[in-house]
Amino acid sequence: MPKQIIIAEQHRIAAVFSEDQIQELIVATGSHQVSDIYLGTVENVLPGIDAAFVNIGDSERNGFMHVSDLGPLRLKRMAGSITELVAPQQKVLVQIMKEPTGNKGPRLTGNITLPGRYLVLMPYGRGVNLSRRIRSENERNRLRALAILIKPAGMGLLVRTEAEAISENAIIEDLETLQKQWESIQQQALSTRPPALLNRDDDFIQRVLRDVYNADVNRIVTDSGTGLKRVKQHLANWSDGQVPSGVLIDQHRERVSILEYFRVNAAIREALKPRVDLPPGATSSSNPLRP
Numbered sequence: 153m154p155k156q157i158i159i160a161e162q163h164r165i166a167a168v169f170s171e172d173q174i175q176e177l178i179v180a181t182g183s184h185q186v187s188d189i190y191l192g193t194v195e196n197v198l199p200g201i202d203a204a205f206v207n208i209g210d211s212e213r214n215g216f217m218h219v220s221d222l223g224p225l226r227l228k229r230m231a232g233s234i235t236e237l238v239a240p241q242q243k244v245l246v247q248i249m250k251e252p253t254g255n256k257g258p259r260l261t262g263n264i265t266l267p268g269r270y271l272v273l274m275p276y277g278r279g280v281n282l283s284r285r286i287r288s289e290n291e292r293n294r295l296r297a298l299a300i301l302i303k304p305a306g307m308g309l310l311v312r313t314e315a316e317a318i319s320e321n322a323i324i325e326d327l328e329t330l331q332k333q334w335e336s337i338q339q340q341a342l343s344t345r346p347p348a349l350l351n352r353d354d355d356f357i358q359r360v361l362r363d364v365y366n367a368d369v370n371r372i373v374t375d376s377g378t379g380l381k382r383v384k385q386h387l388a389n390w391s392d393g394q395v396p397s398g399v400l401i402d403q404h405r406e407r408v409s410i411l412e413y414f415r416v417n418a419a420i421r422e423a424l425k426p427r428v429d430l431p432p433g434a435t436s437s438s439n440p441l442r443p
Contacts, residue, residue, distance in 0.1 A: 153170055153171065153368060154170075154171075154368060154369075154370045154371075155168055155169060155170045155175070155368045155369045155370070156168075156169045156369065156370065156371035156372065156373065157169075157360065157361075157364060157365065157369055157371075157372045157373070158373050158410060158414045158416060159356075159357060159360055159372065159373065159374045159375065159379060159383070160375045160409075160410050160411050160416070161356050161357055161374065161375055161376060161379045162375055162376070163181070163375075163411060164179070164180040164181050164356050165177070165178065165179050165180075165181070165411060165416065165420070166178040166356075166360045166364075167414065167416045167419070168364050169414070174416070174419045176364060177416075177419065177420065178359075178360055178363070178364070179420070180353070180356060180359070182251050182252070183210070184208070184210065184215075184248055184251055184252055184257075184258045185248065185251060185352065185353075186248050186249065186250065186251055187247060187248065187265075187267070187352075187353060188247065188248045188349060188351065188352050189245065189246070189247050189264060189337055189349075189350045189351035189352075190208040190209070190215075190245075190246055190247075190248070190260075190346075190347060190348065190349055190350060191243060191244075191245055191340070191341050191344055191346040191347065191348045191350055192206040192207055192208040192209075192215065192243070192244050192245075192246050192260075192346050192347050193206065193207045193241060193242070193243055193244070193346045193347060194206055194207075194238050194239065194240050194241065194242045194244060195207050195214050195240065196240055197234055197235050197238055197239065197240060198234075199233050199234055199235050201218075202218060202219040202220075202233075202234050203216060203217060203218050203219065203234065204216075204217050204219075204222075204234060204238050205217075205257075206244060206246060206260055207346070207347050208246065208258070208260070208346075208347045208349075209347035209348070209349070210252075210257060213252055213255065213256065213257035213258075214257050215246065215248070215257045215258045215259070215260040216256070216257055216258070216259055216260065217244075217246065217259070217260040217261065217262070219234045219237065221249070221259075221260065221261040221262060221263065222234075222237055222238065222262050223261065223262035223263035223264075223276050224262055224263075224276040225237070225238055225242075225244050225245075225246075225262035226238070243346055244262065245262070245264065245337075245341055245350075246260040246261065246262055247260065247261055247262075247263070247264050247265070248260060249261045262276070263276055263277070264276060264337075265277075265310075266330045266333055266334055267312075267362065267363070268312075268326040268327070268329060268330045268362070269312070269314055269326050269362050269390055270311070270312055270314050270315035270318055270322065270323045270326045271299075271309055271310065271311060271312060271315065271323065271326050271327055271330065272309070272310035272312060273304075273307060273308075273309060273327065273330040273331065273334060274307060274308035274309065274310065275307050275334050276307070276308075277307060277308020277309075278307075278308050279308055279309075280296060280299040280300055280303055280308070280309050280310075280311070281308070281309070281310045281311070282295060282296060282299075282310075282311045283310070283311060283312055283313040283315075285313040286311070286313055286315075286316050288316070291316055291317065295311045295315055295316075295323075296311070298320055298323060299311050302323075302324055302327055304327075304331060309327075313366070314366065319392075322390070322392075333351070336351075337350050337351050355382075357374070357379055357382050357383060357386065358382075358386055361383065361386050361387065365387070367398075369399055370398060370399055370400065371399065371400045371401075371402065372399060372400070372401050372402070373401075373402045373403070373404050373410065373414075374401075374402070374403055374404065375403075375404050375409075375410045376403065377403055379403070380401055380402070380403045383401050384401055387399070387401075
């Protein structure tokens with residue numbers, strides 16, 4: 153089914169449309185964003201809820217990390233309580249799983265993942281996994297064999313759907329980029345005083361295309377001429393030097409903003425609209441309860 157991607161880089165907001173309906177919204181405007189990697193400090197450990205609170209630089213809200221998300225942060229492999237696994241003032245390398253909401257700080261994990269175009273590198277993971285959406289058994293066998301061959305020792309790899317029918321050289325280049333990124337994060341962690349942001353997807357256009365662009369997309373609209381050029385550059389880099397022929401890349405030139413023109417702002421307002429829970433048996437024409 154044909155899709156189009158609308159990218160408002162100046163606002164760091166993007167939307168994926170399918171048949172004139174917004175299928176997915178990407179918003180990267182907060183001070184703490186999903187996939188950000190921080191060097192933090194454990195503030196306190198609460199055995200009653202099997203969780204630790206981590207200072208990542210927000211003066212009002214610490215990050216929350218459950219014992220199930222500690223990953224490599226465990227001080228001991230076997231322990232009965234979270235108080236035996238992490239300790240106050242311990243430096244920790246963490247990644248944001250869920251952005252802060254209301255009075256709650258961001259949800260954190262010690263299981264770091266680094267997404268590329270074709271692979272996801274899991275520095276503390278194990279083994280090789282393939283996207284379930286890769287259907288061809290021959291292609292699954294090819295990609296699994298390649299991933300096993302190139303997987304860094306002691307790490308894990310996830311092969312993304314976008315790797316299907318992609319050359320081995322392109323996949324290897326993707327892995328090399330992710331390894332350099334991880335090496336840079338580790339070096340920063342050794343020389344930086346917490347709390348500190350160590351890694352963020354600053355190139356919003358690249359992040360959007362990496363995460364949502366696929367063969368179903370037949371149109372991409374950006375809010376600037378430079379954005380249009382970078383869309384073409386990224387797609388060409390992923391397609392042997394040429395922009396795929398089946399996708400139209402446009403720059404929005406109407407006087408009304410791109411977010412208003414494509415009604416993205418209206419969708420965001422609707423998503424943020426407060427919901428009122430009605431008592432059992434009650435109904436409302438403006439907000440009907442759905443089973």
